[in-house]
Amino acid sequence: MILLIDTAQEISTIALAEKERVLFIEDNPITNDAASWLHPAVGRLLKQAGLNMRQIEAVAVVAGPGSYTGLRVGMAAAKGFCYALKIPLITENTLKVMAASMQPRALEMQAWICPLIDARRDEVYTALYKADGLEIIAPKALILDKNVFQRELSQNRIIFFGSGAEKWKKMNLSSYALFEAQPNSIQHFAKLAARDHDLGNWADPVLSEPVYLKEFFSY
Numbered sequence: 001m002i003l004l005i006d007t008a009q010e011i012s013t014i015a016l017a018e019k020e021r022v023l024f025i026e027d028n029p030i031t032n033d034a035a036s037w038l039h040p041a042v043g044r045l046l047k048q049a050g051l052n053m054r055q056i057e058a059v060a061v062v063a064g065p066g067s068y069t070g071l072r073v074g075m076a077a078a079k080g081f082c083y084a085l086k087i088p089l090i091t092e093n094t095l096k097v098m099a100a101s102m103q104p105r106a107l108e109m110q111a112w113i114c115p116l117i118d119a120r121r122d123e124v125y126t127a128l129y130k131a132d133g134l135e136i137i138a139p140k141a142l143i144l145d146k147n148v149f150q151r152e153l154s155q156n157r158i159i160f161f162g163s164g165a166e167k168w169k170k171m172n173l174s175s176y177a178l179f180e181a182q183p184n185s186i187q188h189f190a191k192l193a194a195r196d197h198d199l200g201n202w203a204d205p206v207l208s209e210p211v212y213l214k215e216f217f218s219y
Contacts, residue, residue, distance in 0.1 A: 001016055001017070001018055001023075001049075001051065001055060001056055001057055002016070002017045002018075002056070002057060002058045002059070002060055002090075002193055002194065002197060003016060003042065003056050003058070003059045003060070003081070004016070004017055004022075004059075004060050004061075004189055004190055004193060005038070005059065005060070005061045005062070005074045005077060005078050006061075006062040006074070006097075006185075006186070006189060007034040007038065007062070007070035007071065007073050007074035008062040008063075008064055008065070008066030008067060008070055008071055008074065008094045009066050009067065009094070009117065009163065010031050010067075010163065011027055011028065012027070012028040012033075012034050012037060012038070012070060012074075013025065013026070013027050013028075014026055014038070014041050014042060015045070015186050015189075015190065016045055016049050016051070016056075017190040017193070017194065019194050020187075020190050020191045021190070022186055022187055022190050023049065024048050024049050025045075026041050026044065026045055028041065031067075032069065034069065034070045034073040035069070035073045038073060038074070039077065042077075053081070056081070056085065056087060057087060057197075058082075058087050058088040058089070058090055058193075058197050058202075059078045059081045059082050059088075059089055059090070060078075060089075060090035060091070060092060060189070060190075060192075060197075061074050061075055061077075061078035061089070061090070061092070062074065062091075062092055062093075062094050062097055062189065063075060063091040063092060063093060063094070063208070063210055063211050064093070064094055064210040064211035064213070065093075065094055065095070065117060065139065065141075065211055065212060065213040065214075066094050066117060066125070068210075068212065071210035071211075072210060074210075075091075075208065075210045078205075079205045079206070082205040083206065088202040089202060089203045089204070089208060090193050090196050090197055090201070090202060090203065091203045091208055092192050092193060093127075093139055093211060094117065094125075094211075095117070095125065095126065095139045096127070096129075096135075096139075096192070097185050097189045097192060098115035098161070098162060098182065098185055099113045099115055099127070099129045099133065100133065100185070100188035100189075100191070100192060101182070101183040101185035101187075101188040102115070102159055102161060102180065102183060103131060103132070103133060105159060105180060105183070106159055107131045107132075109157065109178065110131065111131060111156065111157040111158055111159045111178060112128060112129065112130055112131065112136065112152070112157070112158045113128070113129040113130070113131065113159055114126060114127070114128050114129075114158050114159065114160045114161075115127065115161060115162045116160055116161065116162040116163070116164030117162050117163055117164050118162075118163040118167070119141055119213075119214065122143055122144045122145070122167065123141055123142065123144070123214075124141070124142055124144060124164035124167075124168065125139065125140070125141055125164070125213055126139070126140065127139040127140070128149075128152065128158070136152075139211070139213060140213060141213045144164075144167060144168050144171055146171045146173055149174075149177075150174075153176045153177055154174075154176075156176065157176045157177075157178055158176065159179075159180050160172075160179050161180045161181065161182045161183075162182050163182075165179055165182075
């Protein structure tokens with residue numbers, strides 16, 4: 001059983017997954033509440049599943065980019081659990097998890113995938129992926145203007161989504177830009193975590209740090 005922790009964005013989520021299958025889940029839509037919510041929520045989830053913490057085989061955490069406060073809380077909890085229990089820590093990039101959730105739609109639309117996370121003002125955290133998940137542009141912080149993605153949009157349709165998509169939609173001039181609601185990503189997070197667990201792609205529970213991409217902020 002893998003404990004999944006995602007406190008990177010506005011809605012925090014934890015879940016228990018057996019291999020790739022999510023069995024139990026709890027969300028917290030209240031922003032700036034991850035610190036007080038997370039540990040009690042893990043206790044409730046374990047009780048619901050009839051498990052104790054020592055029956056968890058690994059902990060996977062969405063490591064960023066995203067909210068500084070949320071990332072710090074989620075990473076600290078995940079590292080603490082793994083260090084104390086001597087179990088693997090798995091870290092996943094927020095943008096990669098988001099992109100995985102959009103893959104079915106991108107394959108259907110024959111489009112590339114561009115998650116956008118609001119980073120205040122006209123800045124976003126973003127990356128670009130082909131429909132099969134191949135990374136084209138690595139995760140980075142980007143200041144939006146009407147010319148960004150111009151070259152990519154001249155050749156391909158691109159699905160934009162996430163908390164930063166609305167402000168880019170207001171600047172965009174290309175008919176090749178498609179805008180979709182952000183899908184629920186927990187099942188895709190579970191799939192990525194299960195794969196990395198089986199491959200031994202584990203992080204160091206002492207040295208791992210959140211992925212900020214720029215100077216931190218909190219929601």
